[in-house]
Amino acid sequence: MLAVNEDRIASAVSRLGSENAFEVLARARVLESEGRRIVHMEIGEPDFDTPEHIKQAAIDALHDSHTHYSPSAGIPELRATIAEYASKFRGIEPAYDPENVVVGPGAKPIIWNLLSSILNPGDAFVYFDPAYPAYASAASYLQADVQAIPLLEERNWRMDLDELAQRVGPKTKAIVINSPHNPTGGVLTPGDLERIADIARRNDVLVIADEIYSRNFYLDSEFVSIASLPGMRERTVIVDGFSKSYAMTGWRLGYAIAPKELAKVVTLFNNNTFSCVATFVQRAGIAALTGPDEPVRHMNATFRERRDRLVSGLNAIPGLSCTLPEGAFYAFPNVTKVARDDRALARFMLEEAGVACTGGSAFGAAGKGYLRFSYAASLDDIDYALERIAKTLPQFTER
Ligand SMILES: Cc1ncc(COP(=O)(O)O)c(C=O)c1O
Numbered sequence: 529m530l531a532v533n534e535d536r537i538a539s540a541v542s543r544l545g546s547e548n549a550f551e552v553l554a555r556a557r558v559l560e561s562e563g564r565r566i567v568h569m570e571i572g573e574p575d576f577d578t579p580e581h582i583k584q585a586a587i588d589a590l591h592d593s594h595t596h597y598s599p600s601a602g603i604p605e606l607r608a609t610i611a612e613y614a615s616k617f618r619g620i621e622p623a624y625d626p627e628n629v630v631v632g633p634g635a636k637p638i639i640w641n642l643l644s645s646i647l648n649p650g651d652a653f654v655y656f657d658p659a660y661p662a663y664a665s666a667a668s669y670l671q672a673d674v675q676a677i678p679l680l681e682e683r684n685w686r687m688d689l690d691e692l693a694q695r696v697g698p699k700t701k702a703i704v705i706n707s708p709h710n711p712t713g714g715v716l717t718p719g720d721l722e723r724i725a726d727i728a729r730r731n732d733v734l735v736i737a738d739e740i741y742s743r744n745f746y747l748d749s750e751f752v753s754i755a756s757l758p759g760m761r762e763r764t765v766i767v768d769g770f771s772k773s774y775a776m777t778g779w780r781l782g783y784a785i786a787p788k789e790l791a792k793v794v795t796l797f798n799n800n801t802f803s804c805v806a807t808f809v810q811r812a813g814i815a816a817l818t819g820p821d822e823p824v825r826h827m828n829a830t831f832r833e834r835r836d837r838l839v840s841g842l843n844a845i846p847g848l849s850c851t852l853p854e855g856a857f858y859a860f861p862n863v864t865k866v867a868r869d870d871r872a873l874a875r876f877m878l879e880e881a882g883v884a885c886t887g888g889s890a891f892g893a894a895g896k897g898y899l900r901f902s903y904a905a906s907l908d909d910i911d912y913a914l915e916r917i918a919k920t921l922p923q924f925t926e927r
Pocket residue numbers: 572633634635636637660706710738740768769770771777781782
């Protein structure tokens with residue numbers, strides 16, 4: 529039998545990161561199987577059911593035999609629907625064409641294929657820290673020079689734009705932004721976006737705008753996309769998907785909207801990796817974007833209520849402090865007064881309090897000293913979690 533020892537594994541694998549939330553989930557499931565009550569606040573997925581009209585569209589598509597391969601960029605009807613929806617929602621003019629759109633099984637593989645399309649070894653790739661881990665993982669794998677701009681709690685988790693201006697230069701291939709932001713819930717202001725656009729234009733750099741939380745937005749103002757600013761339509765790639773807005777995480781459906789030449793290259797990577805997305809799932813995506821918007825608004829109103837309950841509850845616990853997230857569905861409390869090692873505290877929370885959450889340093893060095901709680905949990909669960917945290921935290925000791 530072939531022995532698969534370390535020598536047989538490609539050395540490039542050592543450059544891959546991973547999403548710690550999935551590891552926490554696995555341990556939480558073990559504890560549950562032993563009969564423990566666990567509140568799941570580790571994983572970034574809405575706890576709502578996928579809206580009925582979307583499920584029905586997939587069922588109808590199955591009955592209509594939409595069960596075969598489809599084009600690697602997505603079925604034309606979905607690409608056209610996304611182009612129209614995304615242009616209208618973001619006020620993009622002229623509107624995107626279907627050829628700008630590339631569909632994938634979730635935004636995550638689209639991120640991988642997008643970065644594979646643009647990064648040469650040594651290219652500078654500027655993103656932010658803390659961050660959703662997929663960016664640094666793919667860019668490091670591709671041997672880019674990965675440069676992180678720290679996000680600042682005192683700026684309500686927006687980046688220091690003077691530092692960004694200094695960092696971006698002739699070697700910079702792309703800047704990634706993610707607003708609303710995972711893991712902090714921070715939202716870039718229109719002024720921030722203007723400044724980032726200015727930096728991108730002056731340095732002739734591509735901006736990747738991960739807007740997967742654009743519908744999970746709690747400010748009274750409208751969501752603003754950097755792609756809608758002057759001169760930015762042609763130098764922005766929007767990354768978006770159905771997981772967060774429509775509670776469709778398990779369906780696996782996401783997309784990029786890119787300049788057409790780049791969209792073709794991403795499609796080539798799609799062709800070489802997953803070939804295409806399940807056709808009936810794409811049909812369900814059309815129903816999501818063209819059907820009633822009420823379920824999305826309902827989910828967001830509920831998230832907002834939970835956010836308020838969780839954040840005020842966390843701030844009432846001695847030693848913890850938490851800024852008010854303006855989007856997404858995460859709270860990112862500062863725990864530096866009670867722990868040096870946030871991951872150890874996250875483990876303690878799971879094992880002792882029965883609250884599954886993620887250590888902030890799993891999202892990068894600047895996340896050290898924070899925990900991430902996803903508030904995709906019921907108000908009852910949130911109350912229970914807060915009670916358990918308040919009760920057990922005084923027993924936390926660092927070894
Ligand atoms: C910022 C960000 N981008 C992209 C994704 C990928 O989502 P999916 O692959 O489910 O579309 C996530 C998921 O957590 C995310 O938080």
